[in-house]
Structure formats: C-alpha cells, structure tokens
Amino acid sequence: PWLERVSLLRRAAERFEARKYDLSAACLFEVGKSRMEAVGEVEETIDLIRYYAAEMEKNEGYDRPMQRAFQQEATRCVLRPQGVFAVIAPFNFPVALSVAMTTGALLAGNTVVYKPSPMAGLTGRLLADCFVEAGLPAGALNLVCGGAEVGETLVAHPGVAGVAFTGSHAVGMGIFRRMAERPYAHPVIAEMGGKNPTYVTANADLDTASSGVMRSAFGLSGQKCSAGSTVLVHERVADEFLGALVDKTAKLTVGDPQRADVFVGPVINRAAAERFERVAASVRQQGRFAAGGEMLAGGLYDRGYYAAPSIATDLPPDHDLHKDELFLPFLTVRRFADLGSAIREGNDVPYGLTAGIYTQNEAELQLFLNTAEAGVLYANRASGATTGAWPGIQTFCGWKGSGVTGKGGLGPWYVPQFMREQSHTVMG
Numbered sequence: 541p542w543l544e545r546v547s548l549l550r551r552a553a554e555r556f557e558a559r560k561y562d563l564s565a566a567c568l569f570e571v572g573k574s575r576m577e578a579v580g581e582v583e584e585t586i587d588l589i590r591y592y593a594a595e596m597e598k599n600e601g602y603d604r605p606m607q608r609a610f611q612q613e614a615t616r617c618v619l620r621p622q623g624v625f626a627v628i629a630p631f632n633f634p635v636a637l638s639v640a641m642t643t644g645a646l647l648a649g650n651t652v653v654y655k656p657s658p659m660a661g662l663t664g665r666l667l668a669d670c671f672v673e674a675g676l677p678a679g680a681l682n683l684v685c686g687g688a689e690v691g692e693t694l695v696a697h698p699g700v701a702g703v704a705f706t707g708s709h710a711v712g713m714g715i716f717r718r719m720a721e722r723p724y725a726h727p728v729i730a731e732m733g734g735k736n737p738t739y740v741t742a743n744a745d746l747d748t749a750s751s752g753v754m755r756s757a758f759g760l761s762g763q764k765c766s767a768g769s770t771v772l773v774h775e776r777v778a779d780e781f782l783g784a785l786v787d788k789t790a791k792l793t794v795g796d797p798q799r800a801d802v803f804v805g806p807v808i809n810r811a812a813a814e815r816f817e818r819v820a821a822s823v824r825q826q827g828r829f830a831a832g833g834e835m836l837a838g839g840l841y842d843r844g845y846y847a848a849p850s851i852a853t854d855l856p857p858d859h860d861l862h863k864d865e866l867f868l869p870f871l872t873v874r875r876f877a878d879l880g881s882a883i884r885e886g887n888d889v890p891y892g893l894t895a896g897i898y899t900q901n902e903a904e905l906q907l908f909l910n911t912a913e914a915g916v917l918y919a920n921r922a923s924g925a926t927t928g929a930w931p932g933i934q935t936f937c938g939w940k941g942s943g944v945t946g947k948g949g950l951g952p953w954y955v956p957q958f959m960r961e962q963s964h965t966v967m968g
C-alpha cells in the first residue's frame with residue numbers, strides 16, 4: 541500500500557541522515573568530490589526522498605475519483621506500478637541520482653534492481669544499506685555491481701519492465717531503442733547530459749557573472765550534466781568579464797578533495813585525462829587558452845588525474861568544442877553582438893538541459909526565458925550559472941537530447957513517470 545511505502549521511504553531518509561558523513565566520505569574517496577559538494581549531495585538526497593514522499597501524499601497515491609456518467613457508476617483513475625525497474629546510475633552524483641531513481645521507482649510501487657557506477661560501488665553499497673535498514677521488504681531493492689556488460693544484461697532481461705538511467709546520451713538512447721524494440725514499448729526514464737550555455741550581456745553584473753560561471757564550469761571538475769561549459773559574452777564587456785573570470789579561476793585550489801580549501805579535485809579516470817589532452821591539443825591548434833590547458837604534474841598530481849581549470853577563447857564559432865559534452869573542467873568563451881543570435885547559437889546543440897543568463901535588463905531576461913531551449917533556466921545567480929538544482933525548488937527536465945520523457949527529476953511530475961494509468965469503472 542502506498543501509505544506504507546511513504547513511511548518506509550521516510551525511514552530511509554532518516555537512515556541517510558544518520559549516515560550522512562559515511563556516505564559523503566565514500567563518495568569523496570571514490571569520485572573525488574570536494575567536501576562541500578559531497579556533504580551537499582547527501583543533504584540533497586535526504587531532501588529529495590522527503591519531497592517525493594510528500595508528493596505521493598499530496599496526490600493521495602495517485603488514486604482519484606472521476607466524474608460519473610451515470611448515478612450507479614463509480615469511476616476512478618489510478619496510477620499503478622510497472623513491475624521491476626532497472627536503475628542504472630552514473631558516477632558523478634553517486635548518492636543523489638541513485639537514490640532519486642530508486643526512490644521514484646519504490647514509492648510508485650515497483651521493485652528495483654540497482655546498478656551503481658563501477659566507479660562508485662562502495663557508495664552504492666552503503667546507500668543500499670540505508671534502504672535495507674529502513675525495513676524495505678526483502679527483494680524490493682537488489683544491488684548488482686558491474687560495468688556496461690551488467691547494464692546491458694539488465695536492459696535485455698525480459699523480467700525488467702522499465703529502466704531509469706542517468707548518464708551519457710549515447711548509452712541512454714541505446715537503452716531507449718532497446719526497450720522500444722521489445723514486442724511492446726517499455727518505459728525508459730533517462731537523463732542524458734548537456735552542453736549548457738551561459739549568456740553574459742552588456743548589462744550584466746560582471747562580478748556575479750564571473751563567480752557563477754566559474755562555479756558551474758569547474759565544480760566537480762566540470763563532471764556534471766548541468767555544468768556550464770560554454771559562455772557567450774557581449775563584445776563590449778568581453779575583455780572585462782574574461783579578466784574577472786581568469787582571476788577567479790587562478791585562485792581555485794586544485795588538489796586532494798579531503799582538504800577543506802580544495803574546490804577542484806581530480807577527474808574520474810585515465811580516459812577523462814586522455815580526453816582532456818585531445819581537447820587541449822585542438823584548442824592549441826585553433827584557438828588559445830586564457831587559463832589552464834594542461835594536466836597538472838608533480839607531487840600529488842602524479843598520483844591521480846588532475847586537470848587545470850581551463851578556459852578556451854578564439855575558437856571558430858562552429859567549433860565542435862562549443863557543442864560536445866566533455867565532462868571536464870573546460871570552458872569555451874565566445875563573443876556576440878546580438879543576444880537573439882547568441883541564444884540561437886547556444887540552442888544549436890543536440891542537448892537542452894540547463895542555461896543561464898546575466899543581465900539587469902528586463903527585455904533581455906524575457907528574451908532568454910522565452911527562447912532558451914532547455915528545461916532549467918537561471919538568471920543572475922552567483923552560486924552557479926547553470927548548476928545547483930535542488931529538490932522541490934528547481935525541477936530538472938532534459939529537453940531534446942538531454943531527456944526522453946518531457947518530465948524532470950526534483951519536481952512534481954517525477955514519481956508518476958514510474959507508473960501507468962488504469963481506469964476503474966464499477967457499476968454499483
């Protein structure tokens with residue numbers, strides 16, 4: 541019964557509260573997330589369980605009476621579970637994204653086979669423990685560990701009724717197609733990355749803009765689907781903005797994320813470091829670096845993959861680096877003369893997750909809000925140009941290649957996606 545599911549999940553939230561620092565430490569060690577972001581992620585997790593539980597209650601378990609055609613007819617609309625959901629989670633928010641998908645599936649009455657990222661198996665194990673300690677019935681949540689092969693096995697398994705996935709566009713679309721090719725289509729709830737533009741107009745507060753851009757570009761070494769990885773700045777303020785941004789970037793400490801003063805930790809693995817090298821070579825050929833541009837070396841830097849927070853300028857406007865999701869501490873900056881055309885350029889990517897603007901001008905703000913093609917829009921935020929959505933506050937919907945359902949996480953339409961509708965008409 542849904543009321544029991546709600547109280548079970550609320551008990552799980554208490555377990556996450558009790559084990560907040562264990563979980564934060566695990567994800568700091570496995571993923572290299574900074575202390576602040578690691579603790580923040582577990583706090584977000586607790587809030588999101590409570591938010592989804594409250595939504596379930598507010599909607600009375602998604603079971604509602606409908607109109608009657610005849611006096612003797614009782615009619616209801618009920619949302620019901622699908623069956624077994626496979627939950628396939630990424631490394632970058634190993635707690636929050638795993639728990640969001642798992643909680644959505646469980647609250648909706650499904651059971652779950654959960655596969656954490658192979659880079660975050662310990663974190664995955666600890667969070668599964670929290671659900672078990674909350675008293676989840678045996679078999680409701682099952683943990684399997686492994687990489688792509690295990691994920692593919694889950695997606696191919698006839699016992700799996702639906703898949704919740706967060707990760708790359710290529711893998712997400714592969715899952716979507718596979719689930720559609722079965723004898724009938726099965727639900728896929730996928731969130732698949734972004735190439736999130738920020739616009740800095742001639743009417744922007746440049747101190748706020750440079751802080752927000754710096755945080756969204758380099759937080760978690762740019763390894764967020766919400767990362768602000770490309771900036772379009774008005775030519776009149778471009779030099780001043782870039783100067784402020786380079787100053788703030790130079791002050792960032794890159795290092796051991798266990799240390800409280802470290803904002804930027806390592807990138808996740810060798811493949812990411814190699815990708816960084818390829819990107820850097822391409823910038824050196826066709827543009828230039830205003831900051832960074834190299835993998836760091838010496839001391840601690842030789843014991844992991846540490847990339848310098850990097851800002852590339854002077855690349856051709858149609859360069860792939862303005863369009864590809866890179867998942868690196870890497871930002872491209874372009875200049876513009878007209879905001880409308882800049883927004884068209886920023887929109888001209890296969891993604892549509894987040895976007896940001898800095899302007900004190902109402903018409904510019906409205907133009908952005910009316911024409912930016914992304915599910916999450918922010919204006920004038922110093923804490924992050926494109927990052928930092930929070931449960932119950934910012935809904936998180938991927939448009940275009942960033943999602944497949946037209947509904948997002950962290951908001952009121954998330955949990956119902958794990959259910960299917962049934963109409964009950966009973967003659968009295």
Ligand code: UN1
Pocket residue numbers: 632633637706763764765766767926927928929930
């Ligand atoms: C992701 O990076 O995969 O809004 C999603 C934010 C985070 C995004 C998490 N809550 O920055």
